[in-house]
Amino acid sequence: MLKAGLFRAPPPIGSAVRPAIGHRIAARLEAWLEAERDQVALWLPVALGGGIALWLVLPDRNGWFAALALLAGIALCGVALGVGRRAGRLLLVGALAAIAGLLLVWARADWVAAPRIDRPVVTEVAGRIEAVERMPARELTRLTIAPDAGLLLPHRIRLNVDQADLERPVAAGGRIRVRARLMPPAPPAVPGAYDFARAAWFQGIGATGKALDPPRIVPAGDGRGPLDWLADRRARLSEHIEARVTGMSAGGIAASLATGDQGAIAEEDVEALRRSGLAHLLSVSGLHVSAVVGGVLLLALRLLALSPALALRAPLLLIAAGAGALAGIAYTLLSGAQVPTIRSCVAALLVLAGIAMGREALTLRLVATGALVVLLFWPEALAGPSFQLSFAAVTALVATLDHPRVAAFAARRDEGMAARFGRGLAVLLLSGLVIEVALAPIALFHFHKSGFYGALANMVAIPLTTFVIMPLEALALLLDIAGIGAPAWWLVSQALALLLWIARTVAAAPGAVAMLPTMAWGAFALMAAGGLWLALWRTRARRWGLLPVAAGALWALLSPTPDLLVTGDGRHVAFVLGDGRVALLRDRAGDYIRGVLGEAAGVDAEALPVDALMQARCSADLCITDIQRGGRRWRILATRSPYRLDWTRLSRACAAADIAISERRLPRGCTPRWLKIDRPLLARTGGLAIDLDRGAVDSVAAAVGRHPWSTFRM
Missing domain, CATH: 1.10.287 (Helix Hairpins)
Known part of the structure; x- marks a missing residue:
């Protein structure tokens, strides 16, 4: 007799197939990660930065805790997959790194918290001058001041002083007393604009303002600290360079290459450098630090090799690398030790260490290490365009040159000079194109514009700056010790004039700049x-x-272009016409506001006054404009003076309008058909971007959320 159970029901169709498919997918994933085992570590700073980005993008604590819970769940999935597998370890370590990044930037935001004012005030400021930023092109000097404790002011304020009100150059470490108008750090004027309030929060700045009278300044005595002394030397060096180079902007660029001081460059030339893709030359970063470190290393190596005894007995490469490291650190300190410069210095030191140990100098591991160092010490730097642009450029360049086909094409070989030059030119052009493609999304996201011809301009500008301008400037400074640097300074002036000509020519070329409104x-x-x-x-x-x-x-x-832009104070309104033009409510708007509104609208043309529009009916106090959008006519009413209007006329005009906008509180009887934008509303929302086609309203408050630097009463 047969035993029970010998005849069992067959397994359901697919029950054996599913585990087999799962095993095959897992096996293929493991095989792929095994093939990429040398690259997996590069994702550690990416995961850390991802956690930082989550805290910066998510609006409030609920979102932050939700992100932590999600990341913890991903880490548990990694544990469930098994830490013995590469996929499991990747999920576990990546999720933990992202959690660390989120908690790190959250903790730093709380750590740097400092008092700040909440409304404009006119008051007496007295305190110690911590930093001095000269801005000759704007005839200003910007001071960072630590006010005296008894004044009940924030711990640190930033103050602009007219150059004409200063009797002598100002040095850090001195004391100042002046009457000033102070403002809270400004949030973005409209959605997508620069958030100075966030930057000021992490810098500990609680107020900004302008001196109303000539300040009384007592210079520092002999008790200045080393940082004050270094800042004073930096300012004096900038003044010396600007005096030796012909032309204000040329002198300002020369000073920026040596000290990072960009205050003497005319605004129109700064804009030309931006439009031509050459603005990266102004900030001391990888290009400049590499030129200094590499130049010192090569010079030290050549000089030491002149001695046969040293050449035979001493480790010349190690000594030269040490000299290059000292030069890089000194240059970083002299140029103000900003985050991009520190990042570049760290990377240069790692390169020197690799050279000294006989390793490959420039790799993606080096770039990842530099990013990890910066994010651990300054996690907030991730939000800034400087960090993103510099690391995107270096990563794209190294990844491109590391590609087997590119590396094989660029490898040295026995060939004629013309072929070698052409090969180098092709590699340079390819590198420029790759960098431009990598930087374009970042430039469009932060600045709403990106240059089309930057790769071509950089092909000339980078070698000109690295191999001509900077060495000549160093030679001129060296010759100035003996008072014979004038010929070298003349050559520097001519080279800088050529650089400015390239920037202006490229910036003025048709189609040189692509514009894009605020990117999601x-x-x-x-x-x-x-x-x-x-x-x-x-x-x-x-x-x-x-x-x-x-x-x-x-x-x-x-992404849709907004039809209306309203600044956070309600004073400025931009009407986006849809044909590449913008009309402004107030024709006397300053260059800064014009630039912010034009960039947010994705428009490069000069703004028009709203009075020039045929469908606008304006007086000195009130403006009524009709706009055709979404198959209907929208009527916008906006006040443009602080004077009171007749209540009956205003109420009647509001009732006939779809949107009413004012910088002050509108009366209760003002009831437009759709949206009433006045001071109480803007105090809750900040600047607004309005899409009439979709009936959507984006606000600065929604983007800032409840981060510590937010001032909106949501």
Whole structure:
């Protein structure tokens, strides 16, 4: 008799197939990660930065705690997959790094918290001058001041003083007393604009303002600290360079290459450098630090090799690397030790260490180490364009040159001078194009504009700056010790004139700049993630990064342009006409406001006064404009003076308008058909961007959320 159980029901169809498919997918994933094992560590700073970005983008504590819970769940998934597997370890370590990044920037934001004023005040300021920023092009000197404790002012304020009100150059460490008008650190004027309030929070600045009278300044005595002395030397060196170079902007660029001081460069030349893709030459970063370190290393090596005894017995490469390291540290301190410079100095020191140990000098591991150091000490730097631009450029360059085909093409070989020159020119052009493509999303996200001809301009400007201007400037400073530097300074002036000519010519070329209105965070995140995927992996799977890049680019291009922009104070309104023009409510708006509104609208043309529009009916106090959008006519009413209007006329005009806008509180009887924008509303929302086609309103308050620097009463 047969035993029970010999005849069992067959397993359900697919029950054996599913585990088999799962095992095959897991096996393929493990095989892929094994092939990419040398690249996996590069994602550690990316995961850390991802956690920092989550805290910066999510609006409040609920979102932050939700992100922590999600990341913890991902870490548990990694544990469930098994830490013995590469996929499990990748999920676990990546999630823990992201949690660390979120908590790190959150803790730093709380750590640097400092008092700040909450409304404009006119008061007496007395205290110690901590830093001096000369701005000759704007005829200003910007002072960072630590007020005396008894004044009940923030611990640190930033004050602009007219150059004409200063009897002599100001040095850090002195004391100042002056009557000034102070303002709270300004949030973004409109959605997508620069958030100075966030930057001021992490710098400990609680107020900004302008001196109303000539200040009384007592210079510091012999008790100044080393940082004050260094800041004074830096300012004196900038003045010396500017006096030796012909032309204010040329002198300002020469000073910025040596000390990082950009205050003497005319605004129109700064804009030309931005439009031509050469603005990176102004900030002391990788290019400048590399030139100084590399130049000192090469010079020390050549000089030491002149001695046969040293050449035979001493480790010349190690000594030269040490000299280059000291030069890099000194240059970093002299140029103000800003985050980009520190990042570049750290990277240069790592390169020197690799050279001294006989390792490959420039690798993605080096770039990742530099990013990790910066994010650990200054996590808030991730939000700034300087960090993003510098690391994107270096990562794209190293990844491109590390590609097997590019490396094989660029390798040295036995060939004629013409072929060698052409090969080097092709590699330089390819590098420039790759860097331009990598930087374009960042420039469009932060500045709403990106240059088209930057790769071509940089092909000439970078060698000109690295191999001509900076060495000549160093030679001129050296010759000035003996008082014979004039010929070298003349050569520096001519080279800088050529650089400015390149910038102005490229900036003025037709189609030199692409403009884009405010880009959504999601579109930027997709392009950044896709770019990192392309750069950090080596196998064919890297090509999948093209999908998020394309999706992000399409999202950015299809992002709707706002029809109305209202600044946070309600004084300035921009009407986006849809034909590449913007009309402003107040024709006397300053250059800064004009630039902010034009960039947020994605418009490069000069703004028009709203009075020039045929559909606008304006007086000195009131303006009524009709706009055709979304298949209907919208009527916008806006006040443009602080004077009181007739209540009956205003109420009647409000009732006939769809949107009413004013910098002051509108009366209760003012009831427009759709939206009433006045001082009480703007105190809760900040600046607004209005899309009439969709009936959508974006606000600065929604973007800032409840981060510590937010001042909105939501």
